[in-house]
Amino acid sequence: MSTTDTAASGIGPVEGSGSFSAYGVDNPAPLIEAPRKRTKKTPKSTRGNFEMYGWLFMRLSGIVLVVLVLGHLLIQLVLDGGVSKIGFAFVAGRWASPWWQAWDLAMLWLAMLHGSNGLRTVINDYAERTTTRLWLKGLLYTATVFTILLGTLVIFTFDPNIR
């Protein structure tokens, strides 16, 4: 069978077709995997689900932060005389209670991680050069780790009788 027969229609000759067939009941044609089908040979992790978890975290932490941060603002700026009452003695009174320690700790971690992940997105959006992006993110992660550690240390080591 010559190729020119079907060339006009743009379809080549079909393998194994024609006067003889290479495949039969005793010699079946090999199975061809559907494209993109996951098999044992596909790498386990392609890129992971990091961005999806990040997306979910922004939403879950956001809901919790509504309560934590708006509650915090209400206590600090509105109730009991507003900002005017704030001072060392006021903080000592609040951190005498494990409830408010836990509140501030959760607020610190969630707000810093939420804000830091948000800023990561912003950097990815605007810093187009790879080196700029890496430097900005390095700076961001350093600031985030530093702030979380410092804030946590301050809550746990607070000493009302420092003087």
Add this chain to the structure above:
Amino acid sequence: MPAGTLYRGREGMWSWVAHRVTGVLIFFFLFVHVLDTALVRVSPEDYDKVVATYKTPIVALLEYGLVAAILFHALNGLRVIAVDFWSKGPRYQKQMLWSVVGIWVVLMFGALYPVLGHAFREVFGS
């Protein structure tokens, strides 16, 4: 504005811009805020000295601005969550945005006296 666009230049885009700007502002505030709170580990006097600046009329205005940023980011954040998870969210995104703006205006009005009252009294006497 280019014709026939559903997003660019419309409410959806501007609420996204505002959400981004407020989020970044709050983050920078929080960084400074943890530093100033850390002064309780230095000495009561140093802490009180720095917190005194929080009570001046000009900083009171900044605090009012911070409250404005957080209230918008929080309310609009809930709207974004509703758009993503509620099946009818995308359809009502515009109505939800105007609800956010409405609630924000009411809360900002309510915050006027608590946040700025002391500054007002200091500047105008009484």
